[in-house]
Amino acid sequence: KIGKNCEIGINSVIGPGVILGDNCLIGDNVSIYYSLIGNNVKIYQGVRLGSEGFGFIMNDKQFKKIPQLGRVIIENNIEIGANCTVDRGSIGDTIIGEYSMIDNMVHLGHNVRIGKKCIIAAMTGISGSTSIGNNVIIGGQVGISGHLKIGNDVKIAAKTGVMKNIADGSTIAGYPSEKILDWHRNTIILKKLRKNDK
DSSP: OBOTTOEEOTTOEEOTTOEEOSSOEEOTTOEEOSEEEOSSOEEOTTOEEEEOOOOEEEOSSOEEEOOOOOOEEEOSSOEEOTTOEEEOOSSSOEEEOTTOEEOSSOEEOTTOEEOTTOEEOTTOEEOTTOEEOSSOEEOTTOEEOSSOEEOTTOEEOTTOEEOSOBOTTOEEETTTTEEHHHHHHHHHHHHHHHHHHO
């Protein structure tokens, strides 16, 4: 189903299980499957929504693919930048909350949940089943492990590696991630140690 006043670009595919709301812009070369998309959503060139998540079981001889049966739910007033990939949920859904902005080349794994009014900069990867709160700002090239909980009003500096849960209101940086003031202190200490070695 395609809503009123939608624009769909060249070579784009609206596949099975898709409901597209009103006043949506779909760029060129976009593919959308198994997705519910709200109103006033902009999806730019080359985006892939509803593709198979990276779910499998290993045994001694082979990898066995786990069927991905969920959907992608895009709420109202969202922008998704060029060449992003959002995997469909495995059993539940992958969800992006309203008024969120996603930059180019971002990957969201299966069952990721993004809250309202979040900003995610380019080349960030969020592994499956991670939950992100409201009003979260994520810098470029951030990597977030799977099955984590990121609280509300969190700020994550560029190139941070997140491997543990983050409390509400935290500002973090570094790899592995830590409070940004601690990260700055450690950086200064390392510079001093290098100078002393000379």
